[in-house]
Amino acid sequence: MSHRELDDMLGKGWRKPAFVKHPLLRWVLILGFFAYLIAAFMTIDVDWGRVYEGLDRGWAFVLAFTSPDFVSRWSDIWSGLLESIIMTVAASVVGILISIPIGLGAARNIAPLPVYMICRGIVAISRALQEIIVAILLVAIFGFGPLAGFLTLSFATIGFLSKLLAEDIEAMDKVQAEAIKASGARWPQWINYGVQPQVMPRLVGLSMYRIDINFRESAILGLVGAGGIGATLNTAFDRYEYDTAAAILILIIGIVMALEYLSGIIRARVQ
Amino acid sequence: MLRLQKLTKTYKTGDQALKAIDLEVPKGQVLALIGPSGAGKSTMIRCINRLVEPTSGGVLLDDVDLTKLGSGALRKARREMGMIFQEYALVERLTVMENVLSGRLGYVGFWRSFLRRYPQSDVDEAFRLLDRVGLLHMADKRADELSGGQRQRVGICRALIQNPKLLLVDEPTASLDPKTSRQIMRLITELCQERGLAAIINIHDVALAQMFVPRVVGLRFGEIVYDGLPTGLTPEKLTEIYGEEDWEATIEKVDEDEDVEAAE
Amino acid sequence: MPVLEQNDTQIWRRRTTGQSLVRWFGWLLGVAVFVYCWQFISESTTWFFVWDAPRIANDIWTRATPPKWDYITQLGRPIWDTLNIATLGTIIALCMAVPVAFLAARNTTPSTLFIRPIALLIIVSTRSINSLIWALLLIAIIGPGVFAGVIAIAIRSIGFCAKLLYEAIEEIDHTQVEAITATGASRWQVMAYGIVPQILPAFAGIAVFRWDINIRESTVLGLVGAGGIGLQLSASLNVLAWPQVSLILIVILVAVLISEWVSAKVRGAII
Numbered sequence: 001m002s003h004r005e006l007d008d009m010l011g012k013g014w015r016k017p018a019f020v021k022h023p024l025l026r027w028v029l030i031l032g033f034f035a036y037l038i039a040a041f042m043t044i045d046v047d048w049g050r051v052y053e054g055l056d057r058g059w060a061f062v063l064a065f066t067s068p069d070f071v072s073r074w075s076d077i078w079s080g081l082l083e084s085i086i087m088t089v090a091a092s093v094v095g096i097l098i099s100i101p102i103g104l105g106a107a108r109n110i111a112p113l114p115v116y117m118i119c120r121g122i123v124a125i126s127r128a129l130q131e132i133i134v135a136i137l138l139v140a141i142f143g144f145g146p147l148a149g150f151l152t153l154s155f156a157t158i159g160f161l162s163k164l165l166a167e168d169i170e171a172m173d174k175v176q177a178e179a180i181k182a183s184g185a186r187w188p189q190w191i192n193y194g195v196q197p198q199v200m201p202r203l204v205g206l207s208m209y210r211i212d213i214n215f216r217e218s219a220i221l222g223l224v225g226a227g228g229i230g231a232t233l234n235t236a237f238d239r240y241e242y243d244t245a246a247a248i249l250i251l252i253i254g255i256v257m258a259l260e261y262l263s264g265i266i267r268a269r270v271q
Numbered sequence: 272m273l274r275l276q277k278l279t280k281t282y283k284t285g286d287q288a289l290k291a292i293d294l295e296v297p298k299g300q301v302l303a304l305i306g307p308s309g310a311g312k313s314t315m316i317r318c319i320n321r322l323v324e325p326t327s328g329g330v331l332l333d334d335v336d337l338t339k340l341g342s343g344a345l346r347k348a349r350r351e352m353g354m355i356f357q358e359y360a361l362v363e364r365l366t367v368m369e370n371v372l373s374g375r376l377g378y379v380g381f382w383r384s385f386l387r388r389y390p391q392s393d394v395d396e397a398f399r400l401l402d403r404v405g406l407l408h409m410a411d412k413r414a415d416e417l418s419g420g421q422r423q424r425v426g427i428c429r430a431l432i433q434n435p436k437l438l439l440v441d442e443p444t445a446s447l448d449p450k451t452s453r454q455i456m457r458l459i460t461e462l463c464q465e466r467g468l469a470a471i472i473n474i475h476d477v478a479l480a481q482m483f484v485p486r487v488v489g490l491r492f493g494e495i496v497y498d499g500l501p502t503g504l505t506p507e508k509l510t511e512i513y514g515e516e517d518w519e520a521t522i523e524k525v526d527e528d529e530d531v532e533a534a535e
Numbered sequence: 536m537p538v539l540e541q542n543d544t545q546i547w548r549r550r551t552t553g554q555s556l557v558r559w560f561g562w563l564l565g566v567a568v569f570v571y572c573w574q575f576i577s578e579s580t581t582w583f584f585v586w587d588a589p590r591i592a593n594d595i596w597t598r599a600t601p602p603k604w605d606y607i608t609q610l611g612r613p614i615w616d617t618l619n620i621a622t623l624g625t626i627i628a629l630c631m632a633v634p635v636a637f638l639a640a641r642n643t644t645p646s647t648l649f650i651r652p653i654a655l656l657i658i659v660s661t662r663s664i665n666s667l668i669w670a671l672l673l674i675a676i677i678g679p680g681v682f683a684g685v686i687a688i689a690i691r692s693i694g695f696c697a698k699l700l701y702e703a704i705e706e707i708d709h710t711q712v713e714a715i716t717a718t719g720a721s722r723w724q725v726m727a728y729g730i731v732p733q734i735l736p737a738f739a740g741i742a743v744f745r746w747d748i749n750i751r752e753s754t755v756l757g758l759v760g761a762g763g764i765g766l767q768l769s770a771s772l773n774v775l776a777w778p779q780v781s782l783i784l785i786v787i788l789v790a791v792l793i794s795e796w797v798s799a800k801v802r803g804a805i806i
Binding site: 043045047050051055057086087090104117129130133136140147216217219220223230233234238249255259 | 543565568569572573575576577579580581585586588590591615616618619623626635645649659660662663664665667671674675676677680681682688704751752753755758759763768784787788791792
Binding site: 320334346347348349350352353356357358359361362363365369373374375376377378379381384385426429439516532 | 693708712713714715716717718719720721723724727728729732733735736
């Protein structure tokens with residue numbers, strides 16, 4: 001029986017079974033994709049002359065990285081950088097402190113339904129709105145300066161951290177938490193002994209990661225007047241002072257790398 | 272056909288995995304390589320097709336020293352040696368057919384293999400081999416849908432479609448249950464007989480080795496301490512290879528197994 | 536176990552006196568840093584505006600509602616541009632990220648000493664700098680427009696995609712690669728048969744994940760002049776056309792939700 005099957009197959013070609021089984025659907029998907037690509041390319045008007053002219057400036061910028069100018073605008077760079085760091089630190093502290101109760105509330109296995117709905121709502125709003133748009137609105141409301149940036153970053157931290165914390169709590173080991181409950185612990189004791197030890201390492205790791213993100217974001221808030229190094233950077237670009245811009249970018253990259261290194265060490269220690 | 276001359280491997284850590292191994296495997300002979308974990312069995316097999324680079328010594332396949340080949344010639348030489356792995360080592364996200372055909376990679380060009388347009392003779396041979404191991408109906412299944420025994424059969428097909436002279440088999444049964452282990456061992460030895468292939472089967476199950484192969488080589492701390500018939504593996508010899516242990520049970524078990532085998 | 540001797544009775548404590556002192560000092564330092572940061576922010580804030588904020592927020596709210604619905608007819612092209620910036624940017628980024636990832640992964644890099652550090656530098660530097668800053672830079676070089684937006688998104692995404700991809704490459708099952716090598720396959724065949732099938736699911740996941748993020752980022756690129764719906768947002772903000780602003784924000788919100796939904800669906804289908 002199986003040999004007859006073999007004889008049928010011998011001499012026939014073999015093709016790999018396609019990922020999308022239905023041939024018509026497959027071709028529609030492929031053609032649709034290429035049609036979209038072509039349409040998309042057609043609608044980008046590139047002024048190639050302008051691009052060609054720009055190549056010189058681009059090259060000048062690349063060269064600027066070999067001789068960054070930290071000195072001539074150092075006071076501007078320093079005050080912008082300090083403002084960025086201060087916003088990052090303050091917003092991370094406040095954001096993390098607020099996101100812990102909200103994260104607890106957004107975990108279905110420990111929060112009652114009404115609390116859960118409210119906390120999930122806060123998380124959803126915070127995640128859907130981008131930092132820069134929040135910053136624009138807050139600048140309009142509170143005026144220019146680092147306060148708007150600080151509030152923006154705190155708000156964004158809440159959405160990011162609460163969601164991941166809640167997911168972590170929902171995925172925790174139930175037995176450990178039940179064992180603590182069985183000992184007759186009150187709710188806060190239960191959280192402290194049954195839940196906290198399980199989620200703490202990840203919370204620390206995520207917080208470090210968020211500090212890193214907050215610093216990167218703080219570098220652009222200045223573009224809309226919410227304080228930080230972004231304003232200095234924008235000015236440097238406007239004046240075509242590439243060497244100063246290069247210096248600022250190098251500082252940002254350096255600080256991000258240092259933060260990543262630091263968070264690697266801290267994460268390794270808590271785990 | 273295959274000759275190892277003073278084959279030595281010293282790892283960067285300073286561990287000497289192989290100490291000047293001399294071994295000769297004639298055409299068509301199946302031999303089992305036994306020894307405790309860390310004796311250098313895996314290293315030896317991998318030094319033969321240079322998945323592990325030997326430190327010194329020679330590997331002569333039909334009088335060509337593999338250790339001296341450049342990368343192109345080495346690829347040609349590797350086609351002569353099919354390899355079967357412990358954890359099957361199938362590419363799990365490819366289909367059974369693709370896995371079998373990947374044995375032909377040394378023969379077809381890059382674009383042909385990339386577009387999966389293998390010559391018809393290769394496709395037919397793949398069908399024949401799959402039929403031989405009883406997996407023809409699985410040809411278009413993805414490899415990770417198969418059971419352990421089925422995967423190892425696909426692994427065997429992949430090695431055989433290379434049309435090799437020699438099979439290098441690394442613990443083929445280590446992750447299989449006892450019954451499947453025997454089926455796989457029988458399949459390998461049968462196929463070697465059918466095709467006149469030599470094979471080096473690296474195996475830790477002494478009883479299984481004794482059951483299926485005519486020659487056993489014992490390895491201990493990177494040195495050959497036994498080379499002869501499976502019947503010559505006395506408790507003293509096994510103690511020399513593996514260390515002190517009560518070996519009577521193992522050897523008796525072999526006899527019992529053979530009875531069961533006969534009864535089946 | 537730290538135990539305190541007091542009146543001949545042993546009292547168990549969690550930490551020794553030295554440890555508690557260090558901990559208290561750490562907390563004190565943390566609080567001091569936070570207070571300093573807060574003072575800094577407070578000093579550069581005009582508190583009069585802040586106290587006035589509820590009134591201003593209320594004022595903006597009344598001006599912004601109801602949104603100017605018929606303005607949506609003018610948003611078709613900007614939305615199309617935004618989609619293109621995100622999609623083309625992602626595609627270009629993936630094309631660049633694949634070689635970078637292979638050069639950066641420990642098990643595929645041709646040279647750990649020279650090429651790997653360069654690849655890692657590309658990853659870190661493109662990742663640390665926000666796409667808005669890249670846009671700012673590109674606008675200074677090649678002029679404003681959609682093209683600058685596409686390139687900005689592409690550059691920003693290279694590091695992100697390459698980092699996730701090279702981590703996936705480092706985690707592959709080595710024996711599968713060994714098995715393909717043992718058949719006598721060439722270097723490229725080993726890549727195509729041994730490595731690529733193993734990282735393909737990760738690659739698809741990363742692509743969709745980044746596309747989702749890029750939709751968000753491309754909605755605001757227009758704020759610095761790099762095309763897309765952000766241009767309309769910035770123009771409307773400049774003339775304080777709040778009903779238009781609120782409509783644009785709603786459109787952005789919907790776009791973000793749709794892209795999140797699509798990416799979740801596609802990821803679910805792949806894995």
